[in-house]
Amino acid sequence: xxxxxxxxxxxxxxxxxxxxxxxxxxxxxxxxxxxxxxxxxxxxxxxxxxxxxxxxxxxxxxxxxxxxxxxxxxxxxxxxxxxxxxxxxxxxxxxxxxxxxxxxxxxxxxxxxxxxxxxxxxxxxxxxxxxxxxxxxxxxxxxxxxxxxxxxxxxxxxxxxxxxxxxxxxxxxxxxxxxxxxxxxxxxxxxxxxxxxxxxxxxxxxxxxxxxx
Numbered sequence: 001x002x003x004x005x006x007x008x009x010x011x012x013x014x015x016x017x018x019x020x021x022x023x024x025x026x027x028x029x030x031x032x033x034x035x036x037x038x039x040x041x042x043x044x045x046x047x048x049x050x051x052x053x054x055x056x057x058x059x060x061x062x063x064x065x066x067x068x069x070x071x072x073x074x075x076x077x078x079x080x081x082x083x084x085x086x087x088x089x090x091x092x093x094x095x096x097x098x099x100x101x102x103x104x105x106x107x108x109x110x111x112x113x114x115x116x117x118x119x120x121x122x123x124x125x126x127x128x129x130x131x132x133x134x135x136x137x138x139x140x141x142x143x144x145x146x147x148x149x150x151x152x153x154x155x156x157x158x159x160x161x162x163x164x165x166x167x168x169x170x171x172x173x174x175x176x177x178x179x180x181x182x183x184x185x186x187x188x189x190x191x192x193x194x195x196x197x198x199x200x201x202x203x204x205x206x207x208x209x210x211x212x213x
Contacts (some may be wrong), residue, residue: 001026002039004047007058008135009035010110015055016047068109072131076142077101078152083124087162092120093145098129102141121145124162126155 008014009030012021018039021030030036037043047054079101082090102110109126116130116138123156127143132213146152 003030003036004039004043005030005036006047006054007035010135015058016051062134062136065137068133069139071107072133072139074143075102075105075107076126076144076156077105078144078146078149080148080152081124081145081148085162085165087124089122089124089145092122094120098141098143101143102131109131124151124155166179 002018002020003016003026005017005019007014013019026036027138031038037047037181053078077098079093081093081098084090095112095117098111098115098117099112110131110133113134116132116181121127121143124145124147127145128140129143130138130140132138144152146155147160
């Protein structure tokens, strides 16, 4: 289907461009969200008649978005989740989770449609997520997924929590391997056996009898 774009669409074109898209994409996304018009003669005339206003409105929204972008500079949101010792989450972090976390952090007005997340986050770590405040204005926020606030702070400082935990476990195992075995300690310091204790008096008695004789 051919459509006339009413705003810049990434990888498609800018305002006023006539492009060919899949029917489903047009019907399910572009047309119902007022991002495009069907490219027929009547709509071409409507667009040209309103082009100046459409471009002016877009410029205002872009300027507002550029102003908001400053609030996102260096922003990092922390999401505490349960995870295994290998760093895999029991569940995942979704677009909705990110939107809610941004709202709690004071970044109101961000919708799910603004978040670009190729796939749900399923492990601990730091992830860069793009937020499109406007078709021509995008910012990147850091999503810090950790098991505790302390681990989140470690990750913020660039520490690989899982690697650090693995190193600690290896160090503990190495220290345990160097400790003397308890059975060896007993053998080295064991007192004479009962049999040996019994033999000693017998030898003493034999010596006394020889002296008497």
